[in-house]
Amino acid sequence: MQSLGEAIANALGLLLGGDPELWEIVAISFRVSVTAMLVATPFALLVAFALAHFTFPGRKLLVTLFSSLLSVPAVVVGLTFYLLLSRQGPLGDWKLLFTQSAMVIGQIALAFPILVAMSHSAFHALDRRAWETARTLGAGPLRATLTLMREIRFGLFAALFAAFGRIIAEVGASMMLGGNILHYTRNIPTAIALETSKGEFAQGIALGIVLLSLTFSVTALLQHLQQRRMIGR
Amino acid sequence: MSQALFRFIDVRKSFGRRPLLRGADIELVAGRCALLVGRNGSGKSTLLRIMASLEPPDRASVDFGGGPLPWRRCRGYLQRHILYLHQQPYLFDGDVRYNLGYALKGGRDKRALVDAALRWGGLEALAGAPARSLSGGERQRLALARAWLRRPAVMLLDEPTANMDGEARHATLELLRALREEGYALLIASHDQHHFGDLFDARMALREGRVAQCADEPPAIAAVGR
Ligand SMILES: Nc1ncnc2c1ncn2[C@@H]1O[C@H](COP(=O)(O)OP(=O)(O)OP(=O)(O)O)[C@@H](O)[C@H]1O
Ligand SMILES: [Mg+2]
Numbered sequence: 001m002q003s004l005g006e007a008i009a010n011a012l013g014l015l016l017g018g019d020p021e022l023w024e025i026v027a028i029s030f031r032v033s034v035t036a037m038l039v040a041t042p043f044a045l046l047v048a049f050a051l052a053h054f055t056f057p058g059r060k061l062l063v064t065l066f067s068s069l070l071s072v073p074a075v076v077v078g079l080t081f082y083l084l085l086s087r088q089g090p091l092g093d094w095k096l097l098f099t100q101s102a103m104v105i106g107q108i109a110l111a112f113p114i115l116v117a118m119s120h121s122a123f124h125a126l127d128r129r130a131w132e133t134a135r136t137l138g139a140g141p142l143r144a145t146l147t148l149m150r151e152i153r154f155g156l157f158a159a160l161f162a163a164f165g166r167i168i169a170e171v172g173a174s175m176m177l178g179g180n181i182l183h184y185t186r187n188i189p190t191a192i193a194l195e196t197s198k199g200e201f202a203q204g205i206a207l208g209i210v211l212l213s214l215t216f217s218v219t220a221l222l223q224h225l226q227q228r229r230m231i232g233r
Numbered sequence: 234m235s236q237a238l239f240r241f242i243d244v245r246k247s248f249g250r251r252p253l254l255r256g257a258d259i260e261l262v263a264g265r266c267a268l269l270v271g272r273n274g275s276g277k278s279t280l281l282r283i284m285a286s287l288e289p290p291d292r293a294s295v296d297f298g299g300g301p302l303p304w305r306r307c308r309g310y311l312q313r314h315i316l317y318l319h320q321q322p323y324l325f326d327g328d329v330r331y332n333l334g335y336a337l338k339g340g341r342d343k344r345a346l347v348d349a350a351l352r353w354g355g356l357e358a359l360a361g362a363p364a365r366s367l368s369g370g371e372r373q374r375l376a377l378a379r380a381w382l383r384r385p386a387v388m389l390l391d392e393p394t395a396n397m398d399g400e401a402r403h404a405t406l407e408l409l410r411a412l413r414e415e416g417y418a419l420l421i422a423s424h425d426q427h428h429f430g431d432l433f434d435a436r437m438a439l440r441e442g443r444v445a446q447c448a449d450e451p452p453a454i455a456a457v458g459r
Contacts, residue, residue: 129323132287136317137336137383147335151326 002201010202015209021182022203026210029187032100032178033168036107041160044115049145051116052123053131063120069113075172077109082176098179103187106173111163118162122155123148154225161222165215237262238386238418239284239315242301244293245442246279253279254290255442259420261315261387266409266419270426270447271439277422278320280439281389284420285317316385320392322376324364329356329375332364336383346382354378354408370401377408387418394428406432 002010014022051063083089085097085105096102130151134144149156171189178185180194188207196204237260246254253276261267271277282288286308294301297310304311325332333347351357354374359367367375373393380388393409394402409432413419421429426436436447 127323129319129321130325132282132317133319133323133325134335135312136285136287137379138313138338139335147325 004201007201007205011205011209014202014206019206022206024183025186025188025191025207028100028185029168029189032103032174032187033107033164036104036111036167037160037164039104040108040111040115040163044112044159045119045149045156048116048119048123049148051120052126063117066113066116066120070117072113073172074106074110074170075176077106078173078176081106081109081173085177097177098181098185100178100185102177103174103185106177107167107170110170110173111167114163114166115159118159119152119156122152122159125155126152154228157225158222161218165218169211169215236298238297239311240296240301241284242294242296244280244283244304245291246276246283246288247291252442254283257439257442257444259284259437259444261418261420263386263418264413264416265435266413266421266433267435267437268426268429268433269420269422269437269439269444270424271422273424275439276442277424277439278391280444281317281391281420281422284311284387285315285389286311287317314386315389316380316383316387317389318376318380318391318393320395322372324367324372324375327364328361329359329364329367330361332375333379333382336379350378350382353381353411355404368401370397370404373397373401373405374408377405377412381412385417387420388412390419390421392423393421394423402428406430 013019047066051059051066081102082097084091085094085102086092087097096105126148130148131144134147139147169189171193174180174185174187175190175193178187178190180186180190186194188211192204192207192211240258240260242258244254244257244259245252257276257280259267259269259280269277269280279288283290283293283304290304293304295304295307295311296302297307297314325335329351330347333350334343337343337346351360354377356371356375356378359371359375364372364375377393390409394405397405406429409419409421413432421433423429426433438445438447
């Protein structure tokens with residue numbers, strides 16, 4: 001087993017030396033998570049808007065449901081979709097298990113409640129006069145909706161960053177649905193979890209550094225936006 | 234005798250079991266300013282919001298020239314021609330220019346129109362200021378200039394001079410006078426008629442859910458007659 005100092009030195013070597021395997025893993029992580037965000041966000045925004053804007057039976061229940069889904073562990077989401085997608089499962093014919101698509105599905109399921117819950121509270125906190133002013137000034141329902149989104153844009157960015165931060169770093173669903181296949185479904189968190197257990201510390205540390213810088217930048221950006229919002233008021 | 238642009242007939246609205254509007258009738262005439270007075274909670278804002286199609290009544294009919302129609306069938310028409318101004322204007326998160334431009338669909342002369350609205354509202358010096366940094370009086374002027382750009386037939390103003398000092402109130406009244414002269418039908422809701430001097434041509438009171446014409450002559454006409 002390597003010493004810690006050696007491992008860190010090797011990790012920096014991998015990072016700075018542009019190790020192709022390392023950066024391929026990073027690219028897979030991004031491809032999967034960005035795809036999941038692109039699919040989930042428009043639907044989540046619509047659901048959040050509808051929950052905040054319309055009154056219908058079961059609305060409160062749905063809001064509660066989405067907030068409670070926030071804290072479902074990623075492995076449970078992974079397990080659920082594993083059972084659905086596995087050969088004997090109801091969606092087994094799609095042959096998606098251990099593909100990037102399966103990982104995307106799992107990450108959509110993880111991101112969706114965060115996006116809905118956080119954008120819903122942003123829509124909900126917005127003054128009712130915003131909608132009325134847009135409408136009385138001649139905006140149709142679509143333009144008025146886009147106006148509301150513009151008014152709460154910082155809250156929506158916060159939702160996007162929070163959701164992305166969760167899915168880029170989650171290991172449970174990606175492991176169960178992707179299977180950690182090198183060059184295909186091995187992403188940052190599964191690589192860290194599996195390679196480290198095999199004694200491959202350098203790669204794990206290097207990927208850990210990538211993930212940390214990423215979450216740090218996202219959090220910093222988020223705080224910056226929130227400060228802008230305070231000043232913007 | 235000028236023709237009414239809009240007649241609202243038998244407007245009824247309850248919140249829960251409490252009836253608020255119990256068959257209110259009211260009409261709007263071009264180039265006229267009507268004042269609707271009534272105690273706090275008498276339903277003035279609710280009536281205005283129903284007229285501007287921002288809130289559904291329990292029932293109401295609207296006549297805009299072709300005989301009475303149920304309110305529901307007029308929603309779009311009301312929305313296009315009747316503009317409601319909140320007591321506290323809502324300003325979008327952007328500068329003064331952005332807020333004015335919102336009332337326009339776009340088009341090539343947008344910039345010139347916004348410039349004209351800045352002049353109309355005396356807001357030239359504030360064109361680039363964040364709208365939410367404006368004072369109460371400036372906010373009201375911006376809201377009026379934005380409404381002016383939208384060019385509706387009717388403007389419904391909810392307590393347009395509430396919480397203003399003498400100077401800001403004076404500036405707001407001047408703009409309201411200009412609107413009336415340009416031919417807009419104005420309806421001002423207020424619990425205090427004394428703020429509006431001789432601006433209004435007719436005075437009505439909302440009492441127990443109905444609109445009553447006030448018999449006494451408005452000050453303008455009374456002064457001329459003397
Ligand atoms: N959405 C609503 N739900 C329940 N009650 C409401 C609603 N809107 C208004 N009300 C009630 O209706 C009554 C009249 O309200 P409204 O704002 O129309 O009165 P107003 O004459 O404009 O009063 P003010 O002079 O204080 O502005 C109030 O008692 C208010 O609580
Ligand atoms: Mg009111």
